[in-house]
Amino acid sequence: MSNFIPLINVRSVYNFQESLIKINDYISFAKKEGFEYLFYCENKTMYGVAEFYKKASKENIKPIIGLSIELESGKIITLISKNQKGYKDICFISSELNDETKLNDDQTLELIKSRVNHNCFLITNLEKSKDYFNDAEVLNTNQIKLFFNTIRYISDNEQQHYRGVFALKNGINIKEAENLYKIDESYPYADDILEVFPDTLKVTELIKSKVELDIFENNEKHMAKFSAPYNMPSFSYLKQKCLAGLKHYLTKIKNQPVTSEYLDRLNTELSVIEKTGFADYFLIVHDYVSFAKKNDIIVGPGRGSAASSLVSFLLRITTIDPIEYNLLFERFLNPERITMPDIDIDFQDNRRDEVIEYLFEKYGRYNVATIVTYQTIGFKSAFRDACRIYEVDLDKVNLITKSLTDDYLDFDEIIKTQKLIREYSEKPEFKDIFNLTEKLIGCPRQTGTHAAGIIISDVDLRTVLPIRQGLNGIYQTQFDMNYLEEIGLIKMDLLGLRNLTTIKEIMDLIKQNYKKDLSLSKIDIHDAKTFEILRQGNTTGIFQLESQGMTNLIIDMKVNSINDISAASSLYRPGPQEMIPEYIHNKNRRKVSLVDRSLADILLPTYGVIVYQEQVMQILQLVGNFSLGKADIVRRAMGKKQIEYMMQVKDEFINNAIANNYSKEKATAIWNWIEKFAKYGFNKSHAIAYSYIGYWLAWFKAHYTAEFYTALLNGVMGNQSKTSKYIKEVKQFGIQVIKPSVKYMNSNYISSENRIYMPLTLIKGIWKEFTTTLNKLYNEHEDLFEDLNKFFYYMKNKGLNESNYNLLAKAGSFDCFGYNKSTMVANRDFIFSAMTAFNENISLDKQTKIENLFEEQLNEEVESNYEKEVFGFYISANPITKLKNENAYFKPIDIIKLIGNMNEVNIIGQISGIRVIKDKNKNNMAFVTVFDDTESIDLTVFASNFDNLQYDLVANKNYILKIKTQTYKNRITGILETIVKPI
Structure with missing residues (x-):
């Protein structure tokens, strides 16, 4: 006999934070012990049932599916389905137990009684269960109490790890868990069970003998019926x-x-x-x-x-x-x-x-x-959880995990590749923490x-x-x-x-501003102005086309049709990118060499290059006389490199091609050619359809630019870099951007008469509730914005405080009253003193007026500092422009003017982001994003340089940088050589 025998009440990790037993580990354990059958019973849920059934069956272990129900009283009812009908019943019961209505014990018992019959075994430690559940096959197990000792981990040396899980579940530390959790819930040895409960194996064998269930046996489709x-x-x-x-x-x-x-x-x-x-x-x-x-x-x-x-x-x-x-x-x-x-x-x-x-x-x-x-726990989350219950200082946790950009699932890989983490894993005081971390990785944390x-x-x-x-x-x-x-x-x-939301918003704005009801189906797909802005590289905000690489490709391809947009998006992917130069060369010189002239109708539309999966299918049909259905099967096999099938079908293709008047050499050449590109081909139907979305957006940008950018800006609220970029761009179209003003009371961008009005909610710390208050006050007092005096009189006790006043003043939201930002900031205390003195029981004309403010000059530096503070970016005065003038000696080049393969040039800009990763030698390197007053660029800092520069590179600081440029995936990027100086 094995050291262990199959037992019923085994919990899995799908009862979140109530077990350490992963399904793979459970089945591996059963396989090692030679189990012929295995039970699976979660408490109330059945999340892991399908996974368990599949994996157990694959290992030739008979899966026995059940459902355990722990009552409020502490008693347990376990249901085991004998067949498909019993399985449906426990599915129904689990569904009801996981409804929004929480059932008490009596309601739960009634539910079980109403559904369970002879198609299920019922095992319980409830008294008089046979009398109560008279339709089910009730196994009286008072003498097998062990069935109700829940197993939560396999080996007894995992108890400390489970205490960690218990601590996480209950929001306590490990010491408290050790005091509260004393019992052993590991998988017990067979000898220990049978000595005390000799009938255990007889009962489990009885259950196994009567269970005939395949949860996947019924191929019936449960598609809803349409009522015609x-x-x-x-x-x-x-x-x-x-x-x-x-x-x-x-x-x-x-x-x-x-x-x-x-x-x-x-x-x-x-x-x-x-x-x-x-x-x-x-x-x-x-x-x-x-x-x-x-x-x-x-x-x-x-x-x-x-x-x-x-x-x-x-x-x-x-x-x-x-x-x-x-x-x-x-x-x-x-x-x-x-x-x-x-x-x-x-x-x-x-x-x-x-x-x-x-x-x-x-x-x-x-x-x-x-x-x-299921949201699965990765290393970073697991480690931080373990550190929390072992009460490790948070600063130290942050230090250890700061180099982890992703939540890895491979514990051994992390230890091998992350030097700092490996060092801590070797410290004795961290031994338990890393052991628990390893156990937690891969466990589902919660549902999504x-x-x-x-x-x-x-x-x-x-x-x-x-x-x-x-x-x-x-x-x-x-x-x-x-x-x-x-x-x-x-x-x-x-x-x-x-x-699509952006498109809908643009259309609504057009209707509001121009009284036009536009239909997407009526938009001219051959519009010259639309293709002209694309050929100019004006692709910001255009679906699938706005990356620098795609923009360059669109320019080089000289797009003039939906088909061109489709081809560009299909080629600009790993693999087919190598065909881009040939495609552009053939398109621009209009001379194409084909592997065989018979393929002209299929290949000339894409200038001799296989771009689409459909072209592979058409060639297989034309040359090899395959049906399109078979051609699709062959195409899939080529993409998946199913070698055995490919060898078989290659002979068929060549023989058919010979019968179709191709030479053996030509047929072989065609086969080898399409096999090379089959794995790269893209789905043309998807590419064409999605090209329409990009085209529509480009059409709106060409014809309704203000409305286009208004919708675009509303879509990136909270994203400072994109907001800054779009605002800068829109000005180049001659569209005026109006800064947030209390007078406009808007919480979104709005457009009118070739102007875009920025929302008050763009100001950090100003929420939508404030704009709601303004709108309500304006409805009550139409003279709200008539002058400073009236505004602050009506605003008394209406959500305006000294903190948000400062933000509004620095943003220029009070400029509508005739005073500049600095003046409004300087007079804050005076204004609030006057507001305090306002008596709401006396008419406004008898109040002391707010007038004769002390006026301050507003200079460019103050203006830019205010903008950076309240918006997070510059709108009017970008200090980088000034820095370039002051440091002209270094001959800085605007980022937007950089081209590929420039050798050691200087740029002046601000670092907006630093991402540290490991190179192939497991050394730290970084990608740094730098922006100036024209554009942004991504710079690579190789490991050899990063060691020297890592502490000098700080986000949100300005620098003169020496870089080399390169072209990577049709995009201008750079290599950081050195910091010339911080400025």
Whole structure:
């Protein structure tokens, strides 16, 4: 017999901070001991059930699934599912126990009694349990009390580590935990159990013999059913809508008759959808997209391979005509490799929740759920937690962890590569801390919510998997996304995209300022002014195009179409970047050499370079006579380097090509060529769709510049560097930027008559409540801003204090009263004395007036200091400009004028950020961001230099720096040679 035997009441780390037992460790332990079966029972939750089942099965260990319920009285009920029906029952019970309504013991017992029957074992230390739970197979275990001694760690030498977890859970230190936690909850030896409780193994073997359950055995799909009008079958309704959509699109939009090209494509797609049973899926997506559009919520033009579907286009799920852009349906739904459809939809991010609420209301509270995620503890978090309970000084903790930029999950790697941490790990007083840290790494700390995934089921989700109460009253799965499809649940991704919110805000501003209702579908996609600003490199704020490297590529490519934008975003990635020079060279000289002239129609649109996955598929079809479905399978295999399959299919391709009048040499050359680029190719449908978002933003920037920047600025509130950059840029367009003023009372940027008004809330320490107060006062007193006297009279006891007064004065928010910033700052005490003297029972005209302020001169230096203090950046007077003039001897070059491969030039600027990392030799080096009055640049400080400079480099200080420039990924960066001098 093994040293151990399978026991029931084993807790895992999925009962957060109540166990040290990770599922991998549990199964490794069982495998080592030769267990044929293994129990898994969390307390009330079932978070780790699917993971446990998969991993145990893979190791040929029979997984036995249960649920333990610890009552308030301290008694325990453990339910073990014998079969699928019993499993559904415990899923239901766990779901109810994790609802927003907390059940007391009596309610919990009634819940169990109402659901549990002969499909479950019930093991409990409750008295008279057989009489109470008369439908379940109750195992009387009074003589096997050990079943209710919860196991929380495997080895008894882990008790001290568990005390650490106990301390974390209860917010106490390790000494207090040692006093409170005395019991042993390690995995007990078999001899010890059987000596005292000889029937233990007999009971567990009995349970094992009666359990026949595979939680993944049922392949039934639980897709919600779409309710079509007049009880029409879903597919019939889908076909009807698509035909009507096709007729409208071709005859009304394109002004042409319905052609066989479109009709044949539609019939092909519908045939696949009918065969696979996905009609309901398409109709449900169409329905919630329609809801969004009817409610003025901006929806993206398409995302992923769904944009290659004509059905998606005709249902207005996407807005890209796949035939116009030569997009392939098989890239989305492959009839030769049936997988679930995956239609991801982007919504403006500030209204995405409304769409989810709509689904919740339409399909029912137990049929819609978000998807759980688990926030895993990394080294940095684990170490800081361990130090906290061992009461290590926080300054020392910060010192030890300051070099860690990421929360690593590999403990051994950290110890090997981080010198300071390794040194502390060798100190005796830190031994327990590092041991606990290692145990905590990889444990889930708490649940989160998947950013996009939504489940919509045709049945009560509680009968399919355990769920829990989520945010806003919407339920959440207890299994993460990796296990949902296998139990028949289809994930739909509803994503929030900030750029769509920006577009909506721009359109609202245009409507407000110009009384124009614009439609994205009516925007001219061949607008010369739009492409001109892109070719000029004016890409700030343009989706996917605003990085320096992308900007340079856009300029070099001389973009003049949506296709050009799509190609740029597809090429500007690791791997395909090596093809950029060839692409630009071929495009600009309009001369292309092809591996074979027969490929001209496929390759000439991208100047002889394979840019897209769809091109690989088309070449496989044309040369090797593969169906597009098979071509997609081969493309995937090439990308994943499935060598065995590739060798087999290569012979087939060459033989087919020979039969298709290609020589063996040519066929082999074509195969080798496409194999090289298949792993680089990008999804064209996604690239085209996302290029529309970038183009729309560029169009707005070209035609409604003030509104464009207003929305852009609202989107970066709190981001000082981007705010500063955008404000600087907008002035170059001749648009006046008005500093925050109490008179405008705005908490967001607003625009009017080619001006942008900065919000009061941009001032550090001024909150939205203050602007709300101003608006309320103005509604009560229209003369609020008539003069200084009236303003401060009405503002008495209305949220204005000496602290926020100073901020408002330095920001120029009182300039509207005719006095400059310095004057308003200098007269603060006088103004507050006058406000104190105001008598609210006497009319304003009889009060002592605030007048004859002592006036101060405002100089440029004071102005810039005020701006930096209250905004965090400079608006009017950038002192770096002055520093450049004062240090002209050093011949500083404006950052914006730097080009690649300049040898030892000087720049003058301020350090805005320092990021320390390890180089390949595990030595410290850094990336330093420096800005001047024109632009910013990232500088590399190599380890050989960093040792000497690290203590002299300080954020928010000005320097003269000697650098060498370089071009990295089409972006100008630099290498810091030395600090000439701090200034």
